[in-house]
Amino acid sequence: MTDWATVEKQAVDAAATVLTGAWDRVSKTAVTQIEAMTKIAARMEADYAEQPPALSESEYQSVRSAQKNALEGILSAYEGIGILAAEQAADAAWAVLEKALVASIPFA
């Protein structure tokens, strides 16, 4: 099973790297959101271990996309953070989680 605490820290670092300069201002909210994303990724991993998994591939793709939208929306609500930077930070954080999921979910 994945060490999700380590993955979460790496996801936070990835978002922080993209948002250098604004990170201090957004970190509290962003970390909370990345924690929630990590819990969902862990739940998806656990779900896939159950056969048959509860989530279909298309539902998985929808949840995955929703996680990125959620973080992007939360970050872009801050003044001084543009939609592009928010999108890049959300992509960077989710890429870390997805890299961990690939090991256990073939269509991740």
Add this chain to the structure above:
Amino acid sequence: MKPAFLLMALLALDGCAPAYDDVGDKLQVDTQKQIDAGLDRLSGDRQVTDGAARAKSTPGQIEAATTDASYAANIAFYASSLASLTALKSRMQALGDASSAKEAEAVAQIETNLTQVRDEHAKEGMLGAEYVALMKGTIDQQFIPLNQYELQLKAGKKPG
């Protein structure tokens, strides 16, 4: 308007907290409740059709829950919830301050996620209970900073 005066006006606006909008706050709370209620009902129906509650349900209850969990039975829920999100976004944009306009971007992403649920439902006909639970959790999480924003405004603070 002279550029120097315009700059001073903009600086003054930037230093002020946006005004608390009780209509927008109520609309936001109502919209979240509306989405939560619809997704909870959907999740409950799926528990009856396919989940833990199936064994304790009568054939009639299973049939009714199957109908209620279909896409066709939920078209009105999606339409009214998405309309509420559009109204909330418009209200925030109409307030005219930069901060509220940025909050509207967060609402737009809730709209995107609920649209995804609707589209998945339309494509599959039925949604899995786990999928509904994960999407409801995600959308609720998206409302947290918006609710914090309103609470800060209500307390007369400038949101961070």
